[in-house]
Amino acid sequence: MPKSSFANDEHAPLKEVGRSKGIRIGSAIRARPARDVAAIVARECDLLTPENALKPAHLSPARGKYRWSDADRTYKFAKSKGLAFHGHTLFWYKRPPPWAEETLGGRSFADATEVYGDFLRDVVERYPRAVSWDVLNEITGTNGLLRDVFPLSTFGVDLVAELLRRARSAAPDAALVINENDLECGASDCAAKRRNVLTLLRQLKERDAPLDVLGVQGHLNSSKPPDTDAVQAFFGEVEALGLDIYLSELDVRDREFDGDDLARDDQVAGLYWTFLTAALQSRAVKRVVFWGITDAENWLATGKGDGHTRARPALFDRSFDRKQAYYAVKEALSSAPER
């Protein structure tokens, strides 16, 4: 990693470096973050997104019933700190609302999209200051175009297009996103997914579906390193379709790295730098968002992800000190072309 003046500048927050390039910096945040985490997010970021509070299963335990309090907290916190608010997510195959399968199953397309559309509208209208929404999260398949799960398997791309339309009519000024995982690596499953995402985006364009952004999660992995050439080629194709790109959930799964903390931090920083330096060459990339900016509250380090007790996936350590990854990110941002 080359060193630059930014690398030594402890005082320029990431958001300032990002702004000088036209890139917004963000983080996911818990509903009740530690005070130090909240302070870091407010200092370093332009934008935040609730990590779990808006997930449909959490938000809507029964049809038409909502648990708003966690998402409301984060929304208010964003406002109090002058941060933009991104909504994650209105649809996720992994955690559908408990009423979804029973209520939507056996219905016609029109009925099913009406029911889910009501949910979507209720959520979007509660948070009118949201600048953007992940309308659909992790829908693309590796073998098939879409994941083989209900209701995607039943209604296909038409469902995707219809939910985008409903999101647009509920939030005409928000950027609408399809957010995807496993697009960065060199392994064959990532390559298949990149192809399927491009096919999906083309099919949505043919249907005139309102989509503004592809979210590329960027959960980088020590055992499946990013293929930077493939990423750059892929971003070029996404840009040619007229879409922006958000790097939406960056962190590093460091399970396979060896050595003491310092040695592993070095490798983690290297992965951030390698991926970001390549990805930011594309001027379509308008955001860099971390999926928890501290090891203290990143999902990979806190037992929910791989449960690795020594995991150090984020930019700040458990004592809230900057790690090498922080400087690597700053370096990659500062050498990115302006957009």
Ligand code: XIL
């Ligand atoms: C994760 C959260 O970080 C965890 O706290 C939760 O237990 C599971 O979900 N891709 C996504 C995110 O789109 O919503 C996931 O968040 C991480 C993978």
